[in-house]
Amino acid sequence: MSAPSVLVLGATGRTGGALVDQLVDAHREGEVTLIAAVRRPEAAAAFTERGIETRHVDLDSAERHGLAPIVAALRDVRRVFLASGYDVRMLSQAKAAIDAARLAGVDHLVHLGVHAEPDTTVVHYGWHQLVEAHLARSGLGHTNLHPTAFMQNLLMPVMSDPESAVLTHYIGDAPTSWVDADDIAAVAATILRSPEEHDGRSYGLGTEVATIKGVAAILTELTGRTWRHAAREPGEFLAAVTAAGADPVYMDCVRNVFERIRDGSLPEAAATFDTVERITKRPATSLRTFLDRHREHFTA
Ligand SMILES: NC(=O)c1ccc[n+]([C@@H]2O[C@H](COP(=O)([O-])OP(=O)(O)OC[C@H]3O[C@@H](n4cnc5c(N)ncnc54)[C@H](OP(=O)(O)O)[C@@H]3O)[C@@H](O)[C@H]2O)c1
Incomplete structure (x- = not known):
């Protein structure tokens, strides 16, 4: 019997890229056949060089060209990982991916969503829940991953300035939950190697609660420099990221999340779970370990 093929949508992104890294050994050992979906043709070479097949998929193309090219x-794909980007088009992109997977006879789809209360009024959290409702009624085997804030956000220029040793933040002194995107990928890799036992399940992912002041204290210890933290208005975040080209519709939702975390009306943002330990059978990455692993960024 041939190894089940796993196609990663979002393979050039943060979580999908980490998932490819974590499945490549299983691919080389013949346990799965890994396929990276690439939207930009120039992104294919990096995978080909590693012995990973690529397939061209632009989920936005469905609007004009229908589902046939994606199908x-x-x-021959049995299992799919779906990460969409920070864009309101995630709704149509995810719908196209789910519908095409069903038409192609895929067995199981793992969706990267977000942790939220079932009756959340945060707009883009609701989008993820609508996607998951569509997935649930598609008939596909499925698993949803529900992370809190990625630790990788701390590496963004709008959050950390290594030159001046300042962490910029938009949530006052509210504590929030953090998770390493590599741990999300590790959970996804485990599920995609053996999806049956995870069918119909949703897993919260958030490892550790910390304030930005707490993050600055860890950085001070690790780098030997005093890290300060500077509180800014959520609207300043929105202006900075949209000026850099981000989708204003999605990012306005993030601005709202920052305001609600700051005013204390989003307690779910501080939730933690033991999912990483339970699914991967190894400890989750702590903030200290993550920051130490990325020490080079913070000492530059
Ligand atoms: N950051 C957080 O704190 C956080 C917390 C909870 C949940 N999430 C969720 O995590 C998801 C983002 O994960 P991430 O950070 O891994 O994403 P990412 O690094 O931004 O990667 C997005 C991926 O989607 C691909 N893509 C974009 N448009 C596409 C299209 N039309 N067709 C096919 N592929 C397309 C991108 O390809 P290109 O390289 O070609 O652009 C890229 O590979 C979002 O759904 C977000 O809501 C994030």
């Missing part, structure tokens, strides 16, 4: 790209 064709999913030929």
